Amino acid sequence: MLTLSTTLGLLFLCYVVFQFVKLQREVRKFPPGPASIPIFGCLWQPKYFRLDRSVLTELAKSYGNIYTLWFGRNPVVFLNGFQAVKDGLTTHPEDVAGRPLAPFFHAMAKNKGILLATGSTWRHQRRFSLMVLKSLGLGKTSLEYQIQEEASHLVQSFRNTQGKPMNPSFTLTLAVSNVICTVVFGHRFCHDDKTFHQLLEAMECIFTFGGSICHHVYDVLPGLMRHLPGPHKKALACCEEVCSFIRKEIRSHQDGGTAEELQDFIHCYLAQIEKSKDQPKPAHDEPNMVQCIFDLFLGGTETSSTTLYWALLYMVAYPDIQAKVQKEIDARVDPGHMICYEDRKNLPYTNAVIHEVQRFSNIISIGVPRLCVKDTLIRQFPIKRGTVIFPSIASALYDPDEWETPRQFNPSHFLDKDGDFVCREAFIPFSIGHRMCLGDNLARTELFLFFSNLLKALTFRFPEGVKDVNMEPVLGGTLQPHYFKICAEPRHAL
Template sequence: MPLVILSGFQAVKEGLIENSEIFSGRPVTPFYQAVAQEKGIVFSNGHTWKQQRKFGIVTMRKLGMGKKGVQSQIEEEACQLVETYAHAKGQPLDPSLPILNSVCNVICALVFGHRYSVDDEQFLKLMSSIECSVTFGGTFFHLLYEAVPWLMKHIKWPYKKAFAAVDVVLSHARKETEAHRMQLAEHDPRDFIDYYLLQMEKSKNDPTSTYDEPNLFQCISDLFVAGTDTTSATLQWGLLLMVTHPDIQEKVQKEIEDAFGSSQSIGYQDRKKVPFTFAVIHEIQRFKCILLAGNPRETVQDVTVLGSFIPKGTVIVPDVHSVVYDPKIWETPRKFNPNHFLDKDGKFVDREELLLFGAGARECPGKEMAKMELFTFFTSLLRAFTFKLPEGVTEVNSEPAKGLTMTPQHYKLCAIPRLSES
């Protein structure tokens, strides 16, 4: 298959934004064809993709505006995360699993209408399966399957665990759907599954409808896999950067304290009150870009980008690192510098060059929810704790672990309750 890499902001912008519809295809490789069968949102194309994506975006907006919408669920999980860290009483802890639990529970509340206890057997199984699905991508056996699928179909042992992990998520979605169907309230949908079941019923006589159970189950899988690992990894990098940049951590804490005191709750709607903190969150995303490359696209017709002809059916890979580390765009691209997102008066500046959620027709549908999570979790943790390295540890490994997402190596830190600092 022909492949073109878009390198530099102008190439990425002209391709993904200015020619958004032409670059809206998704190449479906042999492994992901076997896993997703072109269902759901991430790995579908054409009419199926357009219908499923539109439904996903509209439904997430509805859930966000409900009485117990997404923001309140995120705030609840942030409180649970603070409590979990507080139980360590300032002793060294690995922050990754509690973060993963909390982020995953936000998706559970959105999709299933309820959260799980962190020691619930089903929840632990679901978490393990999501992690397995994410870490398999980019491995030797994944790439081997893509290269020689006809052979790998006969050598099943390297893929048993990966396919079993996918089955766990899909079977859990199936089980939850059956439970929802038994108590479906037509005028009071509670979550993503309720809305989808109502849409299936509404569209049952429409021959063009793609609303069916296989698409529902794959949409749920897409939400979990895409919405858990990325947000979790970004928060882990954020805490690590606060440990290694105590001056910035202190400045964030002072700004939060000045804006909200010690009792007022903080929601995403309050982000304008803490421009430096908001800039720090964006700089974490830029400086520790968790994407190895942007999600691949495929051209659905011939197109010319920056004078270069690209034929229909070409795989397109946006090189996000060429954008987020470009010295022509960023003052200190290889240094952690929140001023990249502040103007001379200290006000937050949104930069179009930060393309970590994609852009154009294939932009991540969960972008707003991810932003809400990052802001709420980060401010809650920095308000409650000062993060430091364990005694005797003088440096940390800042190199990412290998994989499709650039997650931190496992590390430990101390979450010192701020009330006890004095």
């Protein structure tokens, strides 16, 4: 007679075999990938807990540019290389326009706003936000003038350091953030405003938490993590701090009465709420407005400031490239002239350097995940509705089939044989498809104006005794450089 423990052991073994057979049936319906086991998927191999570029590249070599990793019972399809990313996101763009509601993202945004929303909420908020940004001057001279003004403040801030060693990160963040503040709130902040500093520090906390081990654990065990202390609690508290600040700005606009002209994003959104208030289920309300502003503020600050942070690091690391940029600016721009966006046509090398900074720093790395909202086809692979897709932006920007020297900082990637600027199709730092960054034009203008005016006025170098720094990125919501100091020396007298 079998003992109870033996019977239970046999039942457990049968269950494991059943789950294994069931998993193998499911696996055959997806693109190939590494071996998976019941309950754990591919996580029985520790290297898949943290996916970096080397792991993703290794997987692509073994299984092709479209492959599947199983996290527990959930398949995630990865797109590697420019052609795979392009095919996956643009062949049937509406099929992959969803966003998976991962537990931490849901705790942050609750399916409101733009960046972390999906379905009809995302469509309504993105369409309206894009329309408002265009009406407020996105890509127009009025907004460009405001960026030029902020660039002049930035140049002066660096001049005030008098060539002493300093870390440029926070100064860059202040300048970039003030641009989006002007668009969203209708005003800029003084660089020494303590409330403004607290706001930017809260955003830094959120981005630092993104992509961390604790972030991944929260998504796997949300029920448990909600009751435990840790960095996730601080990150969510920082989210609430930013939202609280936004609500105060909204109250300030409401107390000021109805504006004769819709001067900023808040005015426009309040007008839309009033316009649609009698609808049964209005798409525009205060929670969505707060989250849209949160998304614009977060996305419009971190990505551009981090790119500029890398740009200054590259200029001190490659002084010959910095000198060549300055030589071009000196030859083609009037010394008393504040560089404008139109000048990029006469500054092909400078423009190429900025694009190479975006390509080589590749601050988004993998990219924000997409969700299949209906059954679709990516190349020869059928992808089921509800499948998460990760488009590897890094693999497109480092694709050896698209770039001559993908692992080197080389501005010639964006120059033709005559030295004229060319932008390649594989240059997709803002992603592609229906969920492409809606602030890409603003970011392009900011990066050019800030970078070119800084290099026109200042020369950047390492402090005495420092010859190089760690050029590997620090993993987080964006890929940041390791902490470094540089000296900013005026090139021309004021």
